[in-house]
Amino acid sequence: xxxxxxxxxxxxxxxxxxxxxxxxxxxxxxxxxxxxxxxxxxxxxxxxxxxxxxxxxxxxxxxxxxxxxxxxxxxxxxxxxxxxxxxxxxxxxxxxxxxxxxxxxxxxxxxxxxxxxxxxxxxxxxxxxxxxxxxxxxxxxxxxxxxxxxxxxxxxxxxxxxxxxxxxxxxxxxxxxxxxxxxxxxxxxxxxxxxxxxxxxxxxxxxxxxxxxxxxxxxxxxxxxxxxxxxxxxxxxxxxxxxxxxxxxxxxxxxxxxxxxxxxxxxxxxxxxxxxxxxxxxxxxxxxxxxxxxxxxxxxxxxxxxxxxxxxxxxxxxxxxx
Amino acid sequence: xxxxxxxxxxxxxxxxxxxxxxxxxxxxxxxxxxxxxxxxxxxxxxxxxxxxxxxxxxxxxxxxxxxxxxxxxxxxxxxxxxxxxxxxxxxxxxxxxxxxxxxxxxxxxxxxxxxxxxxxxxxxxxxxxxxxxxxxxxxxxxxxxxxxxxxxxxxxxxxxxxxxxxxxxxxxxxxxxxxxxxxxxxxxxxxxxxxxxxxxxxxxxxxxxxxxxxxxxxxxxxxxxxxxxxxxxxxxxxxxxxxxxxxx
Ligand SMILES: Cc1cc2nc3c(=O)[nH]c(=O)nc-3n(C[C@H](O)[C@H](O)[C@H](O)COP(=O)(O)OP(=O)(O)OC[C@H]3O[C@@H](n4cnc5c(N)ncnc54)[C@H](O)[C@@H]3O)c2cc1C
Numbered sequence: 001x002x003x004x005x006x007x008x009x010x011x012x013x014x015x016x017x018x019x020x021x022x023x024x025x026x027x028x029x030x031x032x033x034x035x036x037x038x039x040x041x042x043x044x045x046x047x048x049x050x051x052x053x054x055x056x057x058x059x060x061x062x063x064x065x066x067x068x069x070x071x072x073x074x075x076x077x078x079x080x081x082x083x084x085x086x087x088x089x090x091x092x093x094x095x096x097x098x099x100x101x102x103x104x105x106x107x108x109x110x111x112x113x114x115x116x117x118x119x120x121x122x123x124x125x126x127x128x129x130x131x132x133x134x135x136x137x138x139x140x141x142x143x144x145x146x147x148x149x150x151x152x153x154x155x156x157x158x159x160x161x162x163x164x165x166x167x168x169x170x171x172x173x174x175x176x177x178x179x180x181x182x183x184x185x186x187x188x189x190x191x192x193x194x195x196x197x198x199x200x201x202x203x204x205x206x207x208x209x210x211x212x213x214x215x216x217x218x219x220x221x222x223x224x225x226x227x228x229x230x231x232x233x234x235x236x237x238x239x240x241x242x243x244x245x246x247x248x249x250x251x252x253x254x255x256x257x258x259x260x261x262x263x264x265x266x267x268x269x270x271x272x273x274x275x276x277x278x279x280x281x282x283x284x285x286x287x288x289x290x291x292x293x294x295x296x297x298x299x300x301x302x303x304x305x306x307x308x309x310x311x312x313x314x315x316x317x318x319x320x321x322x
Numbered sequence: 323x324x325x326x327x328x329x330x331x332x333x334x335x336x337x338x339x340x341x342x343x344x345x346x347x348x349x350x351x352x353x354x355x356x357x358x359x360x361x362x363x364x365x366x367x368x369x370x371x372x373x374x375x376x377x378x379x380x381x382x383x384x385x386x387x388x389x390x391x392x393x394x395x396x397x398x399x400x401x402x403x404x405x406x407x408x409x410x411x412x413x414x415x416x417x418x419x420x421x422x423x424x425x426x427x428x429x430x431x432x433x434x435x436x437x438x439x440x441x442x443x444x445x446x447x448x449x450x451x452x453x454x455x456x457x458x459x460x461x462x463x464x465x466x467x468x469x470x471x472x473x474x475x476x477x478x479x480x481x482x483x484x485x486x487x488x489x490x491x492x493x494x495x496x497x498x499x500x501x502x503x504x505x506x507x508x509x510x511x512x513x514x515x516x517x518x519x520x521x522x523x524x525x526x527x528x529x530x531x532x533x534x535x536x537x538x539x540x541x542x543x544x545x546x547x548x549x550x551x552x553x554x555x556x557x558x559x560x561x562x563x564x565x566x567x568x569x570x
Contacts, residue, residue, distance in 0.1 A: 095480050099461040102449025111533030136339040140538040181458040186485040195481030258569040279567045292548050301553030313556045
């Protein structure tokens with residue numbers, strides 16, 4: 001019996017979410033008096049996982065898996081879960097992991113709880129706390145199946161270093177042709193820019209910016225902070241910014257450490273997507289803007305005055321703290 | 323081409339979220355229900371495919387009688403027939419198993435669901451359904467072209483998008499982008515009138531039990547008031563973000 005995690009890497013480096021689910025799984029494993037095993041695919045150096053409590057890595061090396069194939073990846077995880085007799089399997093809330101987790105759950109006839117935000121409240125019966133109703137409430141969910149699949153919300157647990165010693169094992173899964181039924185013909189990835197999914201800090205702007213030509217200062221603020229840029233829905237609908245930047249209930253969810261909203265009113269559908277961000281800062285001319293009700297820090301002021309001044313202050317701060 | 327569109331019947335986006343019975347049940351009092359926004363994109367895509375290349379479009383919901391108004395709305399938008407599986411939806415696995423039965427009975431080529439519903443936000447039904455059917459699956463689908471018995475799909479990936487070619491039967495989990503928002507169909511009078519004559523079939527559940535259940539709900543603790551910083555004192559904001567919030 002073990003707690004299994006599926007770790008994702010990017011250009012040979014584990015994603016931060018992989019360390020976060022390892023940290024989480026270690027705590028769950030401790031309460032179940034067992035250990036954490038990680039599944040890695042085409043990973044070369046897995047040693048960093050040991051820092052976060054992973055004591056065994058099962059690595060699959062196969063060039064057919066250099067491209068993401070949801071069903072093939074799910075088959076790898078299912079086979080390793082069965083071999084390791086895993087009772088709890090933890091996934092991150094990344095695009096790819098959310099693609100695979102339901103396939104793994106159904107293959108193992110396991111219940112799946114997504115958007116989990118805390119350690120199990122109980123392990124017998126097994127109960128977890130999850131975000132529901134677009135982050136407007138939490139659900140305490142009880143899982144009754146023998147195997148339980150959990151999807152951990154990003155940044156909800158953080159990183160906890162618990163160094164352990166690590167063993168490595170290679171595994172050769174079996175595949176069927178159907179595993180490769182979705183044939184990728186093209187992938188476009190914006191390189192060099194922090195993406196909303198990976199960002200610790202997100203700088204977002206709304207219709208208050210008046211036009212696409214005014215986004216220079218938003219990009220500069222983001223660049224000073226090493227942040228990703230985002231926007232409200234009307235802004236992407238009018239075409240001022242790409243759709244990939246639209247956050248909210250019908251856009252992307254943002255669970256960043258810091259979310260800065262400039263000229264965004266704070267409509268309920270926008271807030272639904274950013275509620276799980278830790279610290280929210282609002283810059284808005286209207287002191288009655290609903291965003292101030294959910295924000296931690298606020299500046300009532302004109303973005304065209306505040307943002308350039310804030311950029312200067314942050315540059316000085318960065319220089320002093322470099 | 324036979325298309326099945328899975329429709330979730332959810333509280334309108336602006337609904338106040340409250341609970342009753344000692345916080346064990348969602349309070350439906352005064353709540354307006356709608357077609358789940360992600361499913362609306364899928365339904366419009368199915369209707370467009372029907373108009374452009376001919377298709378039979380069925381909509382399905384696993385739920386109680388109250389969902390019939392939502393299914394009628396989907397018929398008014400252009401679906402040909404509707405199925406309601408007469409079961410209370412408890413969790414993703416149970417719903418997926420009911421849908422699996424509907425797909426097997428109806429022999430659909432293309433199954434369109436929404437990436438997630440805005441009530442429980444599980445994001446699992448489409449993947450589970452594809453897993454149960456053993457067919458191809460594209461999640462977070464923002465583009466779909468159909469040619470004969472195969473499709474070209476575009477899915478969202480972290481920081482970009484990915485195009486793939488994939489054969490039927492196929493399950494996609496769609497979202498905004500699958501069709502433009504301006505192209506979303508709303509029921510017109512003629513649609514509403516013809517919807518009345520379309521078949522809404524009630525199917526009994528195959529009685530699979532759920533794997534998870536919500537035992538209690540909680541609301542987030544009341545937030546402390548926002549700390550306002552003067553626009554003339556942004557050093558203070560930088561200081562708060564560094565020393566108090568510890569995020570920079
Ligand atoms: C089904 C549905 C789903 C939706 N999903 C989403 C979603 O996912 N994401 C989303 O964002 N929206 C969503 N919306 C839309 C949402 O209801 C709001 O319309 C939208 O969030 C408003 O965007 P905004 O704040 O940029 O624009 P506005 O509402 O126009 O607000 C602009 C704000 O900027 C301020 N402002 C103006 N000038 C300045 C200045 N110079 N400096 C500083 N502040 C200034 C104003 O005071 C105002 O508060 C959805 C709506 C529906 C019906």
